[in-house]
Amino acid sequence: MKLKNSYFYTIRENVKDEDSTSGNLLVRAGMIKKSSSGVYMYMPMGLKILQNIQNIIREEMNKANAQEVLMPSLIPEEVYEASGRRKGFGSSMFSLKDRFDKPFVLGPTHEELFAVAAAMKIRSYKDLPFNLYQFQNKFRDEPRPRFGLIRVREFIMKDAYSFDTNEEGLNTSYQKMFEAYQSSFDRMKLNYTIVKADTGIMGGLLSEEFQALSPIGEDTLVICDHCHYSCNLEIAECLDNAEKLDEESKTLSLVHTPNVGTIKDVASFLQIPEEKFVKTLIYKIDGVPMAFMVRGDRELNEVKIQKLLSATTVELADTFTVETVSKAAVGFAGPINSTIDVIMDNEIKHMSNFIVGANQTDHHYINVNLNDFKAKMVADIRLIQEGDPCSKCNHPVHFEKGIEIGNTFKLGTKYAKAMDLLYLDQNNQLQEVWMGSYGIGPGRCMAALAEQYNDDKGLLWPMNIAPYKVGIVIINMKDELQVKTGEKLYKTLTDLGIDTILDDRDERAGVKFNDFDLIGTPIKLTVGKALLNQEVEIKLRTASESQNIPLDQCIDYLKTLIAENE
Numbered sequence: 001m002k003l004k005n006s007y008f009y010t011i012r013e014n015v016k017d018e019d020s021t022s023g024n025l026l027v028r029a030g031m032i033k034k035s036s037s038g039v040y041m042y043m044p045m046g047l048k049i050l051q052n053i054q055n056i057i058r059e060e061m062n063k064a065n066a067q068e069v070l071m072p073s074l075i076p077e078e079v080y081e082a083s084g085r086r087k088g089f090g091s092s093m094f095s096l097k098d099r100f101d102k103p104f105v106l107g108p109t110h111e112e113l114f115a116v117a118a119a120m121k122i123r124s125y126k127d128l129p130f131n132l133y134q135f136q137n138k139f140r141d142e143p144r145p146r147f148g149l150i151r152v153r154e155f156i157m158k159d160a161y162s163f164d165t166n167e168e169g170l171n172t173s174y175q176k177m178f179e180a181y182q183s184s185f186d187r188m189k190l191n192y193t194i195v196k197a198d199t200g201i202m203g204g205l206l207s208e209e210f211q212a213l214s215p216i217g218e219d220t221l222v223i224c225d226h227c228h229y230s231c232n233l234e235i236a237e238c239l240d241n242a243e244k245l246d247e248e249s250k251t252l253s254l255v256h257t258p259n260v261g262t263i264k265d266v267a268s269f270l271q272i273p274e275e276k277f278v279k280t281l282i283y284k285i286d287g288v289p290m291a292f293m294v295r296g297d298r299e300l301n302e303v304k305i306q307k308l309l310s311a312t313t314v315e316l317a318d319t320f321t322v323e324t325v326s327k328a329a330v331g332f333a334g335p336i337n338s339t340i341d342v343i344m345d346n347e348i349k350h351m352s353n354f355i356v357g358a359n360q361t362d363h364h365y366i367n368v369n370l371n372d373f374k375a376k377m378v379a380d381i382r383l384i385q386e387g388d389p390c391s392k393c394n395h396p397v398h399f400e401k402g403i404e405i406g407n408t409f410k411l412g413t414k415y416a417k418a419m420d421l422l423y424l425d426q427n428n429q430l431q432e433v434w435m436g437s438y439g440i441g442p443g444r445c446m447a448a449l450a451e452q453y454n455d456d457k458g459l460l461w462p463m464n465i466a467p468y469k470v471g472i473v474i475i476n477m478k479d480e481l482q483v484k485t486g487e488k489l490y491k492t493l494t495d496l497g498i499d500t501i502l503d504d505r506d507e508r509a510g511v512k513f514n515d516f517d518l519i520g521t522p523i524k525l526t527v528g529k530a531l532l533n534q535e536v537e538i539k540l541r542t543a544s545e546s547q548n549i550p551l552d553q554c555i556d557y558l559k560t561l562i563a564e565n566e
Helices: 021-028 044-063 077-083 086-092 113-120 167-187 263-270 303-310 319-326 346-350 414-419 442-452 481-496 509-519 529-533 550-563
Strands: 032-036 037-044 074-076 095-097 103-106 130-139 156-164 192-198 204-213 217-225 230-232 255-258 278-285 289-293 314-316 342-345 356-359 361-370 377-379 398-412 420-422 430-432 434-441 468-476 500-503 523-527 534-538 549-551
Touching: 021 032, 021 500, 044 130, 044 156, 044 167, 044 442, 074 077, 077 086, 077 113, 077 414, 086 420, 103 549, 113 130, 113 156, 113 167, 113 523, 130 167, 156 167, 156 534, 167 398, 167 434, 167 500, 192 217, 192 278, 204 217, 255 289, 263 361, 278 303, 278 356, 289 319, 289 346, 289 549, 303 314, 303 377, 314 549, 319 346, 319 361, 342 346, 346 377, 361 420, 398 442, 414 434, 468 509, 481 500, 481 523, 481 529, 500 509, 529 534, 534 550, 549 550
Parallel strands: 192 230, 289 342, 342 377, 468 500, 468 523
Antiparallel strands: 032 037, 074 103, 095 103, 130 156, 156 434, 192 204, 204 398, 217 230, 217 398, 255 361, 278 289, 278 314, 356 361, 398 434, 420 430, 523 534, 534 549
16 A cells, blocks of 8 residues: 555544553554444554454364354344343343334344354254354444443454254364364464353353453453463352351340441441451342342352342342341341341351341441351352462462453353254254354454554554555655655565555655554565665564665565564
């Protein structure tokens, strides 16, 4: 691409309405532009990067014998009602009606339509297995879009779906996709880890996430360096291996604790450490109030609660509900004489003489023991904390932040049951098809790369991701020899199939250099004063110094440099 008569611009200053490094740099580099909250335009160079990422993914999918299709974004709402997922998506799904008043949605994901497509082929076990995939826009009405391309309302997703006769076949297909994902992210040069995750609204038997490590990642990853265990914080298991302290039970007492509603306030008032407190939190589980007990310095894990109780909705109770069921102000709920079911974290069964709310405003019970109240259930319902023992090897875990760039699901027969996706087996009996679902967000990959590859000058794209591998700068556009040489080098590289950008604008050299640094061109070739010695200046974006290379050797030198850095 020659810049002089092309659509090309950069922004010198930081962008005010971008809250991430990647969003800021991609907008400044003229690669994306926000059109509304959580919705972006991809400009020519940004689209080229996106296509480079998609091409890597497409190549790996094709190697795994998956076939590409394209599904519609506009989908009849009844499709999601048939699978039972319409309620689960709730207000995050964009809904509309056509002129005949028929309800439609903008597809947030496409499991249902792929099941419909699969049913067109599947009759017997001989029709399986196979795998279909697409690159398609998805729509989710995020309440708080942020971090540029990381959390948006409209995004491109590569989603794939495998279809098998049984669980063994699913496991084989799943492994193929898993390896294709690893190859894709390795080729992109992403720094990532793989963690076990919650299946969420997708459902199924297993979910694993590919997480690009980044300080701005929205997901917290639990990692053990000793046994290499990794897991999303949402589902990380907390070991029930605490030793019960040999402490004599004391007499239960009601104490007046005026104007203190938080654990920290009560601890300060009573001069007792926070770990001696047990907080009772009131939640609505599918609309029904329930009480959950965790140690005062712990946090409740809502995902664990949802799975434990097979609940559709888990939400913190409102003030009116809390005050109604506890008969006290917020902050004073407790398990003793509770009018609702109580579920206790397994850590509490090792405690004695602890403090709880008294279900009376401005009062707490001290010296509480397990025989002072009744818990309906004892289970692991807390969030793991840094330093807690690993559930696999007992060594302490630590946390990392990650951007979810891909996920894989073993769906099992969930969608086959909902969508009547059946086949005839060898005994002429109808059986349900086993499905897998596999997603990659190319836009998120682009943002994650921008987060991981940048410096104070701009972006630092890996060679096979960059929109252009070589950027040629002509220092003086009035120098006929420089212009002629730059044009010739540009044509030669382009003819060789090397993506090259030629800066032939009537701008100062400093402006050209700054723009190439900002957009992250991996190799900069400068045609300037060195040409008097039949040399050009070549510099890697990641190198501190440039090198003068004889003009007649520069093409071979560039080919070698590109090959070494791909």
